[in-house]
Amino acid sequence: MKKNSESVGNLVEGRSELYIGLALAVPILILYLYAFLFGIDIRGTWIVGTLTTIMVFFVGAISLDLEVGSMGLPNFGKVGFFAIGAYTSTLLYSEWGVPFPIAVLLALLLSAVVGYFISIPTVKLRADYFAIMTIAGGEIIRLMLAYEKRWLWVLSPAGTNTQVITNKFKIQFTGFFDQVIDLTPFNGVTILIIRIIIIPIELFDSLLGSNLIPAGWKVTDFTWGNVFLWEILLVGVFLLISLLTYWLVQQIRKSPYGRTIRAIREDDITVTSVGKDVARFRWQITTVAALLAGLAGVMYATTFGAFEAAEFRPALTFQLYMFIIIGGLGNSKGAFAGTALVTMFLRAGQVDAVKENFSFYFGPDTPLLGPILEFLQLDVFINPFNLRFVILGIILVLFLLFKPAGLIREPKTDNEKYLKLLTTEEREDSDLAVSRRQSLTERERIDEEDKAPAKEGA
Amino acid sequence: MTSTEKNLSLDAQNLHKYFGGVRALEGASILVTKNKLVSLIGPNGSGKTTFFNVVTAWLEKTIPKEHEEMESQEYSNSIINWFSQRFDRSPKVEHEDVGHVQFEDVRIDGMNTHEAALTGMLRTFQTTRNWPKLTVLENLLVAPHKQTGEGFFNIFFRKRKIREEERRNVLKALEILDFLEITHIRDQLGEELSGGQLKLLAIGRLLMTAPRLILLDEPMAGVNPTLGNKIMDKILELKSDSTIFLIEHNMDVVFNYSDEIYVMARGKIIAQGTPKEIETNKEVIEAYLGADY
Ligand SMILES: Nc1ncnc2c1ncn2[C@@H]1O[C@H](COP(=O)(O)OP(=O)(O)O)[C@@H](O)[C@H]1O
Numbered sequence A: 001m002k003k004n005s006e007s008v009g010n011l012v013e014g015r016s017e018l019y020i021g022l023a024l025a026v027p028i029l030i031l032y033l034y035a036f037l038f039g040i041d042i043r044g045t046w047i048v049g050t051l052t053t054i055m056v057f058f059v060g061a062i063s064l065d066l067e068v069g070s071m072g073l074p075n076f077g078k079v080g081f082f083a084i085g086a087y088t089s090t091l092l093y094s095e096w097g098v099p100f101p102i103a104v105l106l107a108l109l110l111s112a113v114v115g116y117f118i119s120i121p122t123v124k125l126r127a128d129y130f131a132i133m134t135i136a137g138g139e140i141i142r143l144m145l146a147y148e149k150r151w152l153w154v155l156s157p158a159g160t161n162t163q164v165i166t167n168k169f170k171i172q173f174t175g176f177f178d179q180v181i182d183l184t185p186f187n188g189v190t191i192l193i194i195r196i197i198i199i200p201i202e203l204f205d206s207l208l209g210s211n212l213i214p215a216g217w218k219v220t221d222f223t224w225g226n227v228f229l230w231e232i233l234l235v236g237v238f239l240l241i242s243l244l245t246y247w248l249v250q251q252i253r254k255s256p257y258g259r260t261i262r263a264i265r266e267d268d269i270t271v272t273s274v275g276k277d278v279a280r281f282r283w284q285i286t287t288v289a290a291l292l293a294g295l296a297g298v299m300y301a302t303t304f305g306a307f308e309a310a311e312f313r314p315a316l317t318f319q320l321y322m323f324i325i326i327g328g329l330g331n332s333k334g335a336f337a338g339t340a341l342v343t344m345f346l347r348a349g350q351v352d353a354v355k356e357n358f359s360f361y362f363g364p365d366t367p368l369l370g371p372i373l374e375f376l377q378l379d380v381f382i383n384p385f386n387l388r389f390v391i392l393g394i395i396l397v398l399f400l401l402f403k404p405a406g407l408i409r410e411p412k413t414d415n416e417k418y419l420k421l422l423t424t425e426e427r428e429d430s431d432l433a434v435s436r437r438q439s440l441t442e443r444e445r446i447d448e449e450d451k452a453p454a455k456e457g458a
Numbered sequence B: 001m002t003s004t005e006k007n008l009s010l011d012a013q014n015l016h017k018y019f020g021g022v023r024a025l026e027g028a029s030i031l032v033t034k035n036k037l038v039s040l041i042g043p044n045g046s047g048k049t050t051f052f053n054v055v056t057a058w059l060e061k062t063i064p065k066e067h068e069e070m071e072s073q074e075y076s077n078s079i080i081n082w083f084s085q086r087f088d089r090s091p092k093v094e095h096e097d098v099g100h101v102q103f104e105d106v107r108i109d110g111m112n113t114h115e116a117a118l119t120g121m122l123r124t125f126q127t128t129r130n131w132p133k134l135t136v137l138e139n140l141l142v143a144p145h146k147q148t149g150e151g152f153f154n155i156f157f158r159k160r161k162i163r164e165e166e167r168r169n170v171l172k173a174l175e176i177l178d179f180l181e182i183t184h185i186r187d188q189l190g191e192e193l194s195g196g197q198l199k200l201l202a203i204g205r206l207l208m209t210a211p212r213l214i215l216l217d218e219p220m221a222g223v224n225p226t227l228g229n230k231i232m233d234k235i236l237e238l239k240s241d242s243t244i245f246l247i248e249h250n251m252d253v254v255f256n257y258s259d260e261i262y263v264m265a266r267g268k269i270i271a272q273g274t275p276k277e278i279e280t281n282k283e284v285i286e287a288y289l290g291a292d293y
């Protein structure tokens, strides 16, 4: 009987989760599709670019989620590790001529070492102060990169020192694999699919006289365009890295080690009281997470031909938080869902067609608000680009208020995993004992609760 | 070593603990004999919990001023001595009077908290603690000491050993749930439990580590009497394998079941003895516990 009501509960919960997921995903996918069809010419490259970005941020998000979601250590300096990874690998290769694989290894090593050091104060520091410390640490790194001219600036072709770092690896990589891959053969099939998708929109347009489909746009004009071989290779390599990272984090989470770090998240005092060195778990996790964030930084640098310190502002850290909070703390699938959706939204917002056609203008001519706006001398343009952070902020607040578990909740710990280790006989014995005690205690409980209500305290 | 020393579980001598001006402990000493149930009673705020905290290395003992000077004189001012003092891991030469905590033959004071727990001396807390998002079974599975699956690299390279260990621990956990008669909450989350169930779970967690000395801080407080008695029954059953050191306000229980009772007031032990001896020492008790008891 209990089993039944529980599974119904799960179903209802699962359904509301699905609805919220759809409510978020459908508008974003429509926006993205709109940008893809009506706002982009070189569509292949655009999709490849989205995939690349998603995978870079996925590695970053999953590394943050390991610290925040699984162990409860709010690291707000994540962007610093991106910077360490990006700068170390790029400077070593481009300026010092260190072979690329070694440059990357050194970058990861340095990230890990710094990650180890930031875990030291956690012995004494409360979580909120740790957050402040890390946000400051991240900024210190960025400011050093921006102003330390002797080592962290480079000679530009013009002969002056500049903080813009040219990524030689990216340039050589794109130069070496510059073969063009023609995607025209896919056009036919795609057009067929689009025709089906577009029918309801056409109907909508003709009924209401709206023009969701821009005038003059014809399905038959659709073309994928070309992509370069290097773009495909980059996506392939990034996919491999993402999968490896995912696997690594899953291994940690599913092991007894992962169980203990979750216990640390819930109450580290009890963990210490049964003889576990909480500090060891903390430094190991911050070190691994730092290494992964450094890796994301190397990947991030590879997406740029050149970059500078301004790419590593705290906003990047907050973006990662947005991914994991919307996606759902403490699980890698959530981190992926959050990263993919938010990244697609941001990418679609950048497309001109979206900016122009999903825009509202409020100015002095606007009814009702007009006089106020005239008095304030304001022209307000609202579109998915201008308002991207407002929109994401609202989504974030709504999630924190009504769905703190995120789109995909941390898998409810389930004893199945442990009971599976038993023989069928042992298992049946235990299940039987459980149900027997369940029916027994109901009678007992009536006796007990008649006597005295439980009081907590003193 | 004499035979009485061999029978000694806990030897805590002359412990001091000051919180700024508050003198929570002022030279309290207690001896706990193996396989006995020893109780510590005293009015609220008399320093019982603080005594537990110092004994289990949650708090560092205070070295009273006069002795502190004596201590530092042993190291002269040279930098070499400063280093030897910092990195010397052998037990410090201390003046006997500053107090010590010894569990069986291990010196506890000066240890890290988690190391102290690894010696086989485990405690519960006055306010029950647990891991709310872990199931009851998992709450037990986290506890065993030195699990292979808690080594970072073992996760990847010693899967077989981890599986075997987990299987053993699951069986042990089920046994403990059965012993505590809380098998029915096996699959519930920590946050779903009642106060009494949490107290039992806290004891179960300790049992997973096969402790030789169990320190219980008010295990029956805030629990309805029926469940309280049940908890006490279980504690008494543990006496065959472990030593119990108990803080409790329920005087019926303390006087019926203790082998020895210590009475604490204002950070000092003011009386000790068998329940009979303490009972006859009524003036002292009433002076410190008030007429309620
Ligand atoms: N962490 C602390 N900081 C300051 N004072 C404390 C602390 N812990 C306990 N005390 C004080 O020490 C005294 C003894 O407290 P405690 O050991 O909790 O008493 P009991 O457990 O006997 O009720 C009290 O006066 C209490 O206020």
Ligand SMILES: [Mg+2]
Residues within 6 Å of the ligand: B048, B049, B050, B126
């Ligand atoms: Mg107390």
